[in-house]
Amino acid sequence: MIQPFTSDPLRWVSEDGQPVRDLPVRFTPEVLRELHGEMVRAREFDRKLVTLLRQGRTTFYAQASGMEATQVGLARSLRVGHDWVWPYYRDHALGLAMGVPMADLVSQCLGTNSDLSRGRQMPHHFAAARQNFVSISSSIASQVPPAAGNAMAQKYLGTDEITVCTFGDGATSEGDWHAGMNMAGAAGAPCLFVCENNQWAISTNLRAQTASETIHIKAKAYGMPGYYVDGNDIVAVMEVLGHVAAEVRAGKGPALVECLTYRVGSHSNADADAEKFYRTREEVGEWLARDPIVRVERLLEHLGQPVTAEERAGLISAAHREVDEAVLAAEATGQPDWRIMFEDVYADTPVHLREQAAFLRQEQEGGRA
Ligand SMILES: Cc1ncc(C[n+]2csc(CCOP(=O)(O)OP(=O)(O)O)c2C)c(N)n1
Ligand SMILES: [Mg+2]
Structure with missing residues (x-):
């Protein structure tokens, strides 16, 4: 049973890779390997883009390392190209898992002639028409009211599409967030709000951000269910988001899902190396030990199908090759x-x-x- 408003995050797999509930049959070792591969690809994309940033080949980047289970799990819970996504600036793992071409993503980050927005957007603020992935806005929570409006239109038009709107924990303090949540609730619009709660808004900790115990509890005020999920457990993310997306699609109105996760890297290049001034190494270490990729590896090991060191190395080098090729191809098209x-x-x-x-x-x- 998947219930809203739980005091603890819903979880299927413990940190040491043991199922704590029955593992749903759809999570075969093959599927878990696929999910693992997508998470490794996103993690390595981060690594490569941070290098490009340091080389001065792009000027902005916000890592999603540590948050891959939330984003890849979300991608697997939507109907890609059918549902609409109003994302935020840390959602490249979501975009990649939704099938946004690596070449397009890299071109946008580099602002080359191959960039579909022709260098006009901030780097790392991409859009993808085929995936109904709306252009990312840097202004925190500015995507929330239009996402609610998009969902209202879907309701009036009687489509079976839903709108997915993502944001960070910090976004929930913005007026736009409350206005959008309120409108979606009042209209009963099919909007799935997903909070990627990584517990920090640059240097502001969640505890300083809000006096609410959790983010999902805020859903109550807007007349919608609020779910709490372990965002580093991809099985839990897919189970909860799959269930909630189906409810939203069935006309039950909007819902909020809070995925509890952590960004293990810096906020962006704006605070690279500054995070040691606002959070402790021990805290980061604790969350590194809860790595969502390692959790799937431990689960696969538990299932008797371990990912070998060679396989992991193969996935990493394939991801690096993919990014390198995309970078060279993009740079060859020149700057607009x-x-x-x-x-x-x-x-x-x-x-x-x-x-x-x-x-x-x-x-x-x-x-x-
Ligand atoms: C309206 C607005 N105010 C302030 C900023 C500066 N800013 C950029 S990111 C950020 C923190 C957002 O944190 P959160 O929503 O938790 O997302 P995260 O970066 O942690 O993924 C802030 C304050 C901004 N971009 N827009
Ligand atoms: Mg945050």
């Missing part, structure tokens, strides 16, 4: 030139923009820039 600033917005460029373009052309051709 200044003219793109004036393209793709107006069918007929207004006079003030024509004047600005002419001014810039003169600057460029005069060799001053």
Whole structure:
């Protein structure tokens, strides 16, 4: 039974890889291996992108290391390309697991000519039309009201799509979050709100963020169920999100799911190496020991189907190769030139923009820039 408003996070697999409830039959060793592979791919994507950042080949990146079970588990709980996703800036593991092409993701991070947004967005703020994955906004919680509106439209149109809206724990202190939750609740809109509670909003700990004991409890105020799940247990994430997504799809209104997890890396390059000033090494160490990837490995070991060291190394080098190839292909397309600033917005460029373009052309051709 999957109940809302539990005091402890719902869990299927303990930290040492033992099932604490019956393992649902769909989690065969083959499926668990697939999930493990996707989580390793996302983890290695982080590693490679942090390196690219340090090399100055991109200028912004926010790691999701430690949060892979939540994001990959969520990807597996939606109907990709059918449901709509209003994500936040740490959701590349979600995007990759939903089938956003590595080449598109890397191109966006590098802002090359192959980037679908042609370098206009902040790096690491991608969108994917085929996956109904809406362009990421950096403004915390700004995706929540439009996600609620999207879900209201789905209800009025009578589709069987749902909207999924993700955000961090810090986002729940924003006015936009409350406005969006309230509207979705009042309208009975099919919106699945997923809080990726990594317990920190840059340097602000959850305990300083809210006096509520948990995030999911806030759902009560908006007339929707709130679920609490161990976000480092991919089986639990998929069981709970699968169940809740089906309820939302069945017309029972919106729901909030809080996935309790942890970011083991820095918030972004904005606080790289600064995290030692706001959290202890011991705390990070405790959560490293709860690694969601290792948990699946331990479960597979328990099931008598261990992932061998060679297999793991193979997965890591395949992910590195995939990123390297995407980077080289993206960089080969070059950087967009200044003219793109004036393209793709107006069918007929207004006079003030024509004047600005002419001014810039003169600057460029005069060799001053
Ligand atoms: C409206 C707004 N205020 C402040 C910021 C600066 N800022 C960027 S990320 C962040 C923390 C968000 O934390 P959380 O929602 O928990 O997500 P996490 O980064 O932990 O995944 C803040 C305050 C912002 N981007 N937008
Ligand atoms: Mg957070």
